[in-house]
Structures are given as C-alpha cells and as structure tokens.
Amino acid sequence: MDFASLPLSPPLLQVLQELEFQTVTPIQAQSIPVLLQGRDLIGQAQTGSGKTAAFALPILQKIQLARRRVQALVLCPTRELCAQVAGEIRRLGRRLPGLQVLVLAGGQPIRPQVNALEKGAHIAVGTPGRVMDLLDREVLETGQLATVVLDEADRMLDMGFREDMERILGATPPSRQTVLFSATFPPTIEEMSRAFQKNPTRVTVVEAEAPPDIQQLRYPCEPEQKTSLLLRILRQYQPGSAIVFCNQKATVVELTQALGEAGVSAAGLQGDLEQSERDRVMARFRNQSIRVLVATDVAGRGIDVEALDAVINYDMPFQPEPYVHRIGRTGRAGRTGLAISLVTPRDERKVEDIVQATGVKLEPGSVEALPPMDAAGRMPLESPWETLLISAGRKDKMRPGDILGALTGEAGGLNASDVGKIEIQDRQAYVAVSKRVVRVALKALQAGRIKGRKHWIEWVK
Template identity: 50%
Template sequence: MTQAQFSSLNLPQSMLDNLKQIGYNDMTPIQAASLPEIIAGQDLIAKAKTGSGKTAAFGIGALTKLEPRNYKVQLLVLCPTRELATQVSKELRRLARFQPNVKILAICGGQPIGPQIGSLQHGAHVVVGTPGRIKDHLRKGTLNLSALKTLVLDEADRMLEMGFNPDIRDIAAQTPRDRQTLLFSATYPDGIRDLSNDFQNNPVEVSVEAQPEENTIRQRFYRVEKDAKTATLLHLLHKYEPTSSVVFCNTKQQCQDVRQALKNAGFYANALQGDMDQRDRDQVLATFANRSCSVLVATDVAARGLDVEDLDMVVNYDLPRDPEVYVHRIGRTGRAGKSGLALSICGEREHYKVTTIEEYTDQTVLYDTVPTTANRETELPAHPPMVTLSIAGGRKQKVRPGDVLGALTGAAGIQGAQVGKIDVFDFFTYVAVERGVARKALDQLLDGKIKGRKFKVRRL
C-alpha cells in the first residue's frame, strides 16, 4: 500500500523543502488522517500514542498559520511532563525552520521562573509547557494568550491522571473562543470526552490503531522471592548484555535503591525520577539517549517523553498495577520492526498483576527460569560505547551543534563518524564521542574555542 506523502497537502513549498531536508517524506497513519483536518481549521480529537508522529501532525498544521511579524503567542502546547515538553519544543524548532524568526519557548515547572519571564517579555510565537507553570505565568500576567490561534492538549489522558484538569480549564478560559483546539490522547477515558465537549467545536475524531508489533518483542517473566529481585536483575543484565535498557520501578525510592545496586555492581546506570531539577533530568536523558549510559532506572511518570531509538531491553523490576501501562512500557523496545526484549521480575505478591496482564493482552504468561550467571558476575560489565562531554554553553550563548562538531573535527583529527548526538540546551551542551577518542576530544575542546570563545568542558 502506497503511503501518503506530505507533498499531497496544501503546504508552502518552503515547508515541504524543510520536511524533506529533515527526512520526512511519507506521512505516518496519524499524520495522514489528521493533517488535512488540521490544515482546514477543524478541531480534532485524535487517539495516538507516543512514537506515532503526532507532534509533526499538530506542529505542521499549526506552524503554517503563524504570523512571524506578530510577536504574540499564537500556538500553545500543553504537555504532562517537562521531558515531553522539551521533546516537543525541539521537534517544533526543527519543523519551524522553513520560516525565519519563529520563536519557540519551553515553559515548565522545576526551572527558575525569572529567566522564563524575561524570555516571554521579548515575545514568542509558540509556547510549550506544563499546565502548572503556564497557569503560574497567566496568574502573574507574564503570559498573554489573547492572540492564540491553536491550543494543543498533548497526552491529555496523562494530564488528567496527574490531576491537571482544573489547570487546563483555567488556561483554556483565558484563550479566544474562536481558537482551534487539538486534543491528542492515547486512551479515551470519560474525562477526555468531558474536555472535548467543553472545549471543542464540532471536533473531527481520528483514531489510528498502532500496527501490532508483539511478534518483535520477546516477553519473559521470572517468579522470584521479594528479596531476590535485585540479584535477578543483575543476572538478567549479565546474561543479555544490552547496550541500552530501561528498568521500571513503581516508586522514586525504589529507583534510587536499584540504581545504587547497579552502580555497586559496576554498571553505568542513572535514575530518572520526579523530584530532580531540570538540568539533572536533561543530563540523564541526554547521556542515556546518546549511548554513554547503559541502564536507566525510572518511574512511569519520569519516563514520559523518553524517546530512544533502538532500545534493546525493558525490565519491569516492579510490575505496574495497570496492564495498559505494562503494554506501554514494553512497547518502548522492538520498534520499527526491530526485535526487542521485555523482562518482568514478579515478586511473591505480584501474581495478581500478572493475571490482569494476561486478561488485558489475551495471552498466557509463561515463566522462565532465572539464568545463572555467577561465573560472569566477577567480571565488570562492558563499558558503554560512548562518553559524554559537558560544555558550559548552550542556546543562550548561540552555540549550535555544527559549531561543536567543527571544533571537534578540526586540528584534533577526530572523524565526524566518531561524534555522536549533540544536545544543545539553554546553558549547556552535551556531546557524545566514541570512548576511544574521549580524551583527545576533551583536550581539543579545552584547548580550542567554539565560535571564538572558551567554554568550560568536563567529562561526565
């Protein structure tokens, strides 16, 4: 079946050229179903999961309606978490390259509010943020939504789960009645219907079921005593030796405990949890996505917005109470037709959760024997393939990825292929380099300059 192409839409040529440049040729099912309606100005309620291409769907449609000369907020995207808001704002910046001078701000909690106020005072066309912080700015009068054209509620079901319903309603009340409202949700609980009824005008409904990829995900369950869960996790990591894996826990404290146990065993592991400040969260996500950290231990809320290609393995250290959450967790591996591994460690009191998973997925769970790897656990785990260098300069200092790449591949003789992901944040930049050239790369950045300036650089 031929996939629909962006060129079939009524989009500016400059937008089409930019989409081609960033590798967007064929539309995903959710884009093909929703973009014509969004471009036509219709309100939309769409069932779409993370990884379906929904950001480009609402981004392409809304960005074409901006008036760059009018430095007022014309597009507002509400997200449940800081990580997702950061991810969405990055994608919108890529999509907005087709027209100059479009300013996009991420406004989230967990960050100082002062710099955000300063950025808003300079004007912005697009704001992406979490409901609580957006409401703070509206209350302070530092954000004005009177010129808003498009309101997007991204992962609306998660925002309702997290108790943001009152904030969303307060925010919507301060926007023009004739705005376009786009609602994206992975599930359709009753609260979503209520939001749609209250906020939308004759919305078009779009539901694209994800293509089943169960055959690409191998699922394994292990029944163990409660105090044997950590030892079992170590056995599994030693047996399968994943380059990148996410270990899911149900509490923040459990995340810290598991992470410490992994570090004690020699694994390159980090924890991602809700009470970290934004800089630490950005650093943890960057080092995991660029393959310089092998294991990420996370809660479900903290992992929202995590988008890592080719994730080898997912481990449920704690099984979730909601079987739908289990499906979301394991769906982070085995993407795009590639094989993935989903392992679940079941404590003595978690068998009822297995039963709900069996009923929800209509599959019978088979338990495996915990592998014995004692003869290998005296060896240290393999190093991650990459090392991250942290540069004390970012978007606010006009640092761009190309500047960092140029500084590394100059006199030092480092090949471009030896440089991995480069993530530029407001005040910091993280660059991944192959482990074998890490020392040379660090010396090159310490001795040289980026955009004619010296920056502090350290190895993480």
C-alpha cells in the same frame, strides 16, 4: 490515505514530500481533517504515533505569517518534549518564510524568552509553569490565540500542573480551538475536556500489536526474588543500554539504589525529578555513561534512544497497551530487540491479556540457566564512559568538532577513541569521555579554552 489527499497548502505538501512523509498514520488520518475544520478534538495516542504532525500541520496551515503574534500555543510537560515538538513544527514549516516558533520552558533564563516574545512569534511551545510565569509578567499576549494544544495532558496532571493548565486556558479567547492529547483518560482529563472544549471529536488510536523482531521472554519468580533475578538477567545478557520499567515511583528509587550497590551503572527516572536532573540523566543514558535506566511509564514518556538493547518489565503493566509501548523501544533500525518480563503468580492474568491482545506468546526463560551472582551478591555491569557538561551550546555557535578538538589537541592530549558521543543542546553540551581519562579531560577543559573562550565544565554524576 496519503498526505496528497489532504487539503494542505502547497508549501506543506512540498515539505512532506521532501521528508518522504507519504502514508498518513491512524492518528493523523482521524485528526487532521477535524482540526483543519477548526473543531475541538480529544485524542488518545501514544508517543511515537505521529501525533505531533497531527496537530502541527493544521496549525501551520492556518498561521498568518504577516501577523507576528502568537496564534498557537502548545503545552508540554517537560522542556525536553517542548524542544522535540518545536523542532518538528519548525521542520514541517521550513517552507513558510519568516515562521517563528518559540520554546517557553523552565530550566532556562527567562529574559531571552521575554525578549523573543517582544520581537514577535507565530507559535509558542511551553511548559505550564513557565507559560504561567510569562502570563503573570504580561509579556505573553493571548488575544490572537486561535489554537491551544495540551500534549500529554495526563502526564502534566501527574506532575501537578492542573491549576496552571486551567489558568492558562482561562486566559485564552473563548473562540479558541482546544486540542487535547493524552495516552490515558483518567476522570480529571474528562473533567478538563468538559470544562474547556466545545463538542470535541473523540479520536482513539491504541496500538495493540507487538512490534516484530523482538524476542519476548518471561521469567517466573516470587515478588521477593525480583531484584536478585533482575541482577542475574543483567549478568546473562550484558546489555549496553536497557530500560527497566516499574509501576511506582517508590520502586524506581529503591531499585536504582539496589542496582548501584550491586555494581550496576544505573539511574532512576520518575516524576519527582527536577527537569534539569532529568536532562542530565537522559544525556548520560543517551551517551551510555549509564547502562540501565529505571523508570515509570509516566517518566518514560518521550524517551527515544537509538539502539536500545533491552527492555525489562520489573513490574508487569496493568494493560496490554503500555506493554506494547514499553517493548517498542527496542528492536529498532533493523536490529533484533529483547523484551524480558519478570512474572509473579499474580501477574499471570496480565500476561494472558497481553498474549490475547497482541497474538504473540511470551517465551519461557530458564531461571536455572542464568548465571549466579558472585559471593558478595554483586553483579558488576559498569559503563566505560563518564559525562562532562560544558556551559555552551548551539546558540553559542558551539559544534561537536570544537569540543573534540579541545579534547584531542595539544591542551587536552586525549586520543579520539577516548571521546564518545557529543550532544549539543541550545545552551549547553554533553560529551562522553573514557572513564580512565575523565579526570585528565576535566582538568584540560577547565584550564583551557574552547573556540578561544573559557567555559564552566562539570563532571555529571
């Protein structure tokens, strides 16, 4: 199926053509016709399957631009995902004159969001906590809501948002269309669907086909050998950036500490992190100030990092689908990826299930051929970069060139080669700086000005 065969408005079809969206993904093919008819839907799909466009296009099709009232609400678990979803909706709706899409997320001052709501908007994308706060303040009106989407519903439940989600749904019109997307279907999701949806259509799209161009290796070990084996693997392959997946939050904390003590540039990502701390970890990982990210599947949702060298399964996932989703983060953009699994005797059945589901064999790696750790049990894998945070972003008219100029001009005096990736967010910016000159760069930015103004500068560690 292609998009031209769907009953979408000419402006939307024009944008899809401009963006070279041609073939509809499986989740879009099954969801869009149902949602255009106004029916409720419960969909199972992983991040990266095209589900944002699957719910965004029907919402944009039905928006009445003349009424600047919130007509659609999308709930997401994190501020990061809210920004991604809102950005995609704006991109798809760029031919709709006057379209207003708001992000209502925590970790940001609430006053600008209150002001924006008072001016009027068509679509809101928010985290449950902040949306609940705005409802309590009676500044988010729900009377005109036609559609509510719960994106990554299972992750919101894992993060303890169940009560907020139920209160928000309870504050919306009974006539609303309710759309629920989740990567897994625990009993709590089924209960929520029964309580808040009307005869929903069930759509399941599970990719069980391993991506091509990924070398998949398995290394046998006993459970107590995992950490030392992981260190030897990191020493052998020297990845510039790698994600190590664990099944439990406690393992993430313990392993991150063990890697740090062994000289590895690593940070952990698990569900208990505050959103601001998660943002900092992800910014450092994207600009390669951190070389190894240790994460659970839930915390790892929505991670999209370019040029990821390797994915390592410290713990084998319980089902083939998470395995495919994990390793699909490497080997993108025409590069060969590397996926390594640490396999204990108890994991053999899981490996058999993966091979049967994907049709791809995990090649045996030779433990004997791996380099030993040094006498002190260390395996240095440090990053040449550090990260500085600047308290101004896109909405303050901050541009990458402004930061680069401040660092390499007379006040900063750095070489351009000492400055790495610059990432501009709404109200803050991150810049990677060579480790050997980070103190010089920090003092220069703290003492100087960017675009004629003083800003708060912080070394993110």
